[in-house]
Amino acid sequence: xxxxxxxxxxxxxxxxxxxxxxxxxxxxxxxxxxxxxxxxxxxxxxxxxxxxxxxxxxxxxxxxxxxxxxxxxxxxxxxxxxxxxxxxxxxxxxxxxxxxxxxxxxxxxxxxxxxxxxxxxxxxxxxxxxxxxxxxxxxxxxxxxxxxxxxxxxxxxxxxxxxxxxxxxxxxxxxxxxxxxxxxxxxxxxxxxxxxxxxxxxxxxxxxxxxxxxxxxxxxxxxxxxxxxxxxxxxxxxxxxxxxxxxxxxxxxxxxxxxxxxxxxxxxxxxxxxx
Numbered sequence: 001x002x003x004x005x006x007x008x009x010x011x012x013x014x015x016x017x018x019x020x021x022x023x024x025x026x027x028x029x030x031x032x033x034x035x036x037x038x039x040x041x042x043x044x045x046x047x048x049x050x051x052x053x054x055x056x057x058x059x060x061x062x063x064x065x066x067x068x069x070x071x072x073x074x075x076x077x078x079x080x081x082x083x084x085x086x087x088x089x090x091x092x093x094x095x096x097x098x099x100x101x102x103x104x105x106x107x108x109x110x111x112x113x114x115x116x117x118x119x120x121x122x123x124x125x126x127x128x129x130x131x132x133x134x135x136x137x138x139x140x141x142x143x144x145x146x147x148x149x150x151x152x153x154x155x156x157x158x159x160x161x162x163x164x165x166x167x168x169x170x171x172x173x174x175x176x177x178x179x180x181x182x183x184x185x186x187x188x189x190x191x192x193x194x195x196x197x198x199x200x201x202x203x204x205x206x207x208x209x210x211x212x213x214x215x216x217x218x219x220x221x222x223x224x225x226x227x228x229x230x231x232x233x234x235x236x237x238x239x240x241x242x243x244x245x246x247x248x249x250x251x252x253x254x255x256x257x258x259x260x261x262x263x264x265x266x267x268x269x270x271x272x273x274x275x
Contacts, residue, residue: 068151072133075155079130086122093119100195101235104242107195111188124194127201132159134208138222140229143271161268169193169264176259181247189243190260196236203228237261 083090093116099106110116135141136154141161173190204225211221237257244253 072137072151075129075133079126082126089119090123093123097195097198101199104239107188107192107239107243110195111184121194124197127198130205131201132162134204138218138225140222140225165264165268168267169260172260185243185247189240192236192240196232200229200232
């Protein structure tokens, strides 16, 4: 009673009003997608329609990530088994591979032995899938056209990009071969990429495993791997210039480096830099 007037609260009307509000909220959602919430909760949170979609998307992303991790772990396990099978040949070629970091003539020594060349190429081929998986897992090469960072997509795209890089480089090597340079020197200088790739891949795999075990962030692991690859590639360029310098002038050596190595590397890295 207020100011002499009497107000009667109609509980039946309140129940009917609450029911109408609830039905209205439920009917506004698409059939089969709405999650029924109390009317007051619906008005306060606004999640009556969006929550089921979020849950569905979350389940989809979780499943894709699980399949990607499974594929990556399977590839790494298979490559580890192949590594163990060819362990003897790998141990035979490793002293020369490590020696090439400090002596440019070690690349010529590898080229002198057909057996060492075969073991070197086999070792690089074994490390290639493992390197692609690790690079994709930490987004070392992640251009915008991939459309995401799912391993099921990024692993084959990364591998394809490296294959294109090698094809472009091979085409330039066949086109730019000088007539006056010794064939063995030319081959040793160009095939040295596989020797230094072995060093870079071993550093990447070892550092990624150790840093992940130590609990480092993914960004830290990624930047460490990029610096390692860049450092080994610069050593490779320097050693290759030394090899060329003994068969041609310094200017020609620099020209060959720019054409045979820097240009293909630009083809590989520019898509990852562009937005």
